Amino acid sequence: MHYRTMTINDYEAAIALWSESEGVRLRDADSREGIEKYLLRNPGLSFVAEVEGELVGTIMAGHDGKRGYVQHLSVSDAHRRLGIATRLVSLCLEALKSEGIQKSHLMILPENVAAQKFWANQGWAYRSDILLYSFVNGDNQNV
DSSP states (O other), X not given: OEEEEOOGGXXXXXXXXXXXXXXXXXXXXXXXXXXXXXXXXXXXXXXXXXXXXXXXXXXXEEEOSSOEEEXXXXXXXGGTTSSXXXXXXXXXXXXXXXXXXOOEEEOOOTTOHHHHHHXXXXXXXXXXXXXXXXXXXXXXXXX
């Protein structure tokens, strides 16, 4: 297994993986332009896992200077239960910590029970004390 920083050259393989991953919802922000902008704004915080040059896992992260945000953790079905997701999370959190970020958040779709179990097993706490609101500035109201 080879782990490295994600680049825009991973876009097509990442989109293919995310499209096949149950519990990952793709939006307009996941366009090539959107992902490239995210990676440029948050250099060295997103990672991929490869086996013999094939992308089999991803995680993306960024921060606002105060809190980290983790998204698109995904591992191909054929490579699950090998510790890949746990290693990707570790790399991501280490990179955020090096940026001075101590606390991070992530969002999980309510129907994604597998992700809820994974993150709880990683020590992440479910928050029932806050509500998330979203606003899309522009023509597309795809929240």
